[in-house]
Amino acid sequence: MKKLLDKLNEVFSEAFEQAGYDKSFGKVVISNRPDLCEYQCNGAMAAAKQYKKAPFMIADDVVAALKDRNEFAKIESVKPGFINFDLDGEYLASYVDEMRMDEMYGCNKNEQSDKVIIDYGGANVAKPLHVGHLRSAVIGESIKRILQFTGNDVVGDVHLGDWGLQMGLIITELKERKPDLVYFDENYTGEYPKEAPFTIAELEEIYPCANAKSKEDEDFKEKARQATYELQNGNAGYHAIWQHIINVSVTDLKKNYDNLNVHFELWKKESDAQKYIPDMVQYMKDNNYTRISEGALVVDVVEETDTKEMPPCMILKSNGATLYNTTDLATIIERMKLFDPNHIIYVVDKRQELYFTQVFRCARKTKLVNEDTKLTFLGFGTMNGKDGKPFKTRDGGVMRLENLIKEINDAVYDKIMENRDVSEEEARETAKIVGLSALKYGDLSNQASKDYIFDIDRFTSFEGNTGPYILYTIVRIKSILNKFYETEKLENNKILSPKKESQKELMEVLVGFNETIESAAKELAPHRICSFVYELSNAFNKFYHDTKILACEDKEEKDSYISLLTLTKSVLEKSIELLGFTAPDRM
Numbered sequence: 282m283k284k285l286l287d288k289l290n291e292v293f294s295e296a297f298e299q300a301g302y303d304k305s306f307g308k309v310v311i312s313n314r315p316d317l318c319e320y321q322c323n324g325a326m327a328a329a330k331q332y333k334k335a336p337f338m339i340a341d342d343v344v345a346a347l348k349d350r351n352e353f354a355k356i357e358s359v360k361p362g363f364i365n366f367d368l369d370g371e372y373l374a375s376y377v378d379e380m381r382m383d384e385m386y387g388c389n390k391n392e393q394s395d396k397v398i399i400d401y402g403g404a405n406v407a408k409p410l411h412v413g414h415l416r417s418a419v420i421g422e423s424i425k426r427i428l429q430f431t432g433n434d435v436v437g438d439v440h441l442g443d444w445g446l447q448m449g450l451i452i453t454e455l456k457e458r459k460p461d462l463v464y465f466d467e468n469y470t471g472e473y474p475k476e477a478p479f480t481i482a483e484l485e486e487i488y489p490c491a492n493a494k495s496k497e498d499e500d501f502k503e504k505a506r507q508a509t510y511e512l513q514n515g516n517a518g519y520h521a522i523w524q525h526i527i528n529v530s531v532t533d534l535k536k537n538y539d540n541l542n543v544h545f546e547l548w549k550k551e552s553d554a555q556k557y558i559p560d561m562v563q564y565m566k567d568n569n570y571t572r573i574s575e576g577a578l579v580v581d582v583v584e585e586t587d588t589k590e591m592p593p594c595m596i597l598k599s600n601g602a603t604l605y606n607t608t609d610l611a612t613i614i615e616r617m618k619l620f621d622p623n624h625i626i627y628v629v630d631k632r633q634e635l636y637f638t639q640v641f642r643c644a645r646k647t648k649l650v651n652e653d654t655k656l657t658f659l660g661f662g663t664m665n666g667k668d669g670k671p672f673k674t675r676d677g678g679v680m681r682l683e684n685l686i687k688e689i690n691d692a693v694y695d696k697i698m699e700n701r702d703v704s705e706e707e708a709r710e711t712a713k714i715v716g717l718s719a720l721k722y723g724d725l726s727n728q729a730s731k732d733y734i735f736d737i738d739r740f741t742s743f744e745g746n747t748g749p750y751i752l753y754t755i756v757r758i759k760s761i762l763n764k765f766y767e768t769e770k771l772e773n774n775k776i777l778s779p780k781k782e783s784q785k786e787l788m789e790v791l792v793g794f795n796e797t798i799e800s801a802a803k804e805l806a807p808h809r810i811c812s813f814v815y816e817l818s819n820a821f822n823k824f825y826h827d828t829k830i831l832a833c834e835d836k837e838e839k840d841s842y843i844s845l846l847t848l849t850k851s852v853l854e855k856s857i858e859l860l861g862f863t864a865p866d867r868m
Contacts, residue, residue: 282387284799285376285792286311292352293322293343293364300342302328307343318365319789325362336362370778370785377788378776381848386855387795390432398616399425401628402439402538402545406530407451407488410537410682412672413630416661419724419861421628422543423807424659426859431802436620438547439534443527444555444608447488449509451526452519453501454491455479456508464518473518477525481533484526513555537683542717542861554611557618558603561611561649562596570647571596582642594643609640613649624655626805631660631730659805662732664724672735690716692741693749697868711865716741718748718862725860726811743868746815751857754818755864758850761830765843776848777841783824787849790820794852798859807860814856821849 293307306324325340340358356366380387401421428435463469495502512519565571576599583591637658666672674680694712723740727733743749779785801809833839
């Protein structure tokens with residue numbers, strides 16, 4: 282289904298050509314002066330120089346070619362050469378009606394489906410999710426849904442951190458606490474227990490304890506380094522502990538990501554890429570991509586156009602140890618081998634931009650990816666407290682994500698119970714749904730790269746540009762539709778020409794849905810959808826307050842209202858689905 286602006290561009294292009302001018306000047310835009318007109322075409326201003334003619338004369342010619350068209354309620358040439366017009370209500374209604382019957386509400390799938398991998402989540406095993414993991418998960422999930430909706434084959438990968446010093450720290454601390462475990466018996470040859478020797482709560486206590494100890498006790502840190510080395514070089518007992526850590530952690534992580542309505546197709550780990558590293562390093566050496574710098578193996582990634590210093594990408598430390606760079610490059614090899622993607626997107630803190638620039642340049646220079654494979658770094662800003670600093674708990678610590686979710690759910694629950702006409706149980710369930718909308722919309726309504734202030738009072742408000750306001754709008758529409766269908770049937774589901782200005786404004790916002798989704802997919806920008814649903818919610822609520830929908834005595838007109846509301850609800854529900862949350866049946 283063509284976008285409305287594309288259809289109008291075609292009409293104006295034909296008119297310019299008919300009037301004797303190049304059709305490229307027939308570009309239509311939404312008016313930035315809605316008090317004067319709904320749309321405008323400024324092509325006559327641009328054409329004036331080429332045709333050495335006053336722009337208002339060109340505009341007059343084009344308007345004359347359009348005067349008998351049925352798309353316009355009014356169209357006029359305005360000096361010095363603008364063409365202003367309003368859409369005909371019948372024409373607009375017919376387009377909206379076509380949207381209603383389209384399964385994608387006017388959106389189109391890509392002509393060619395891309396294979397896309399999105400690296401988001403970034404959790405580490407043995408550690409709980411905290412507020413620093415929120416943005417990657419929320420933004421990545423929304424982008425995945427948007428790209429899937431537009432026809433791409435998208436795979437989300439959590440890419441767990443599981444292969445660094447943290448593993449050695451846990452193993453060493455566990456050995457000090459429970460030295461008699463069979464995992465530490467060098468002579469043990471039997472099968473290791475299937476049950477982990479720790480719970481998730483114990484595991485989450487062990488790591489910070491070990492980490493703190495390593496900063497004060499160099500001997501302990503050296504033992505942890507040695508344990509890490511032995512794990513990565515085949516120690517069977519350590520490998521069994523590592524597998525327990527993975528199993529216990531992933532079970533807990535899945536539960537917490539489920540609470541965020543965030544889901545991954547792949548639960549790959551840093552360790553999965555390790556097997557590709559030896560061959561990758563040898564390949565880079567054999568093809569003269571590398572050099573030795575102060576004992577380390579590096580690849581130069583500087584380019585002529587660089588205006589700032591660009592350090593080389595380090596592949597191996599001077600002692601032969603690997604780095605994050607090494608693992609990330611090996612992960613790219615694995616992804617190319619398993620999926621051959623057209624596009625790999627990394628949703629990561631924007632402070633990592635230099636690092637990913639190095640990795641991407643190295644991957645391209647060493648031909649680890651195809652020439653046409655896109656590598657995109659989508660850097661996000663920080664979530665800050667009201668003091669403008671990164672969000673912390675009241676005592677200054679990093680807040681666990683599950684505690685943040687509980688705080689926001691409790692705040693919504695309290696607001697629901699203030700005007701309570703539901704049971705406490707229903708209020709709790711509704712608070713979970715509404716709380717998630719508050720959390721996700723509060724994040725996604727900001728451009729990803731920008732920092733934002735986390736304000737629980739503002740985010741949970743049922744008024745203004747918030748998730749709860751959007752859900753309240755959807756619930757209001759559901760209530761109207763339910764009341765309608767309780768007493769009557771829809772006899773004519775065609776959307777008629779608008780009789781009220783607020784009705785026309787609602788239709789004009791609706792027709793922007795396909796353009797919004799297209800730009801959100803192209804720019805990887807969920808905030809575009811947030812802006813759209815807020816505008817659509819405002820337009821609906823204005824129409825609602827201006828119109829006696831259920832009390833309308835004209836049956837045909839009432840049915841038209843119901844069809845318009847049904848489309849509005851569908852578009853709002855699809856939009857919030859792409860943002861990663863849903864609406865309850867009542868609030």
